[in-house]
Amino acid sequence: MAMMMSSRHCFKVKWKSLTLLMEHGIHADHSAATFSIENEDHTLANAVRFTLNQDPRISFTGYSIPHPSDARVNIRVQTTGDPARDVLKDACQNLMGMCQHVRDTFDKAVVDFKRSKVVDAMDVEH
Structure with a gap:
């Protein structure tokens, strides 16, 4: 993950095709922040929110999509x-x-299934 500082209140992280921007909360209190993820929707945001909620260090987490035509989640x-x-x-x-x-x-289930089909095909009674 490469991190680039673009301003005092914003940083940008690029990881594979994921672009993460921190917009708010980098002032004196580092324990609260709003992150924007570009080119993503509910699929990733809900999975990240769910995973964050499993962490005992979290007091609150949530996400929003500012506008349906804006491919970004906060x-x-x-x-x-x-x-x-x-x-x-x-x-x-x-x-x-x-x-x-x-x-x-x-992947393991697919391999096991294909193997079982080969075995089943060989057990044909004449």
């Missing part, structure tokens, strides 16, 4: 004291781990 993160940026980063890493587990489980 995610609000308020923590019990830890930096919001770090908690969001941890949640994204946890979400990637969950997605990888789902993919691995699915």
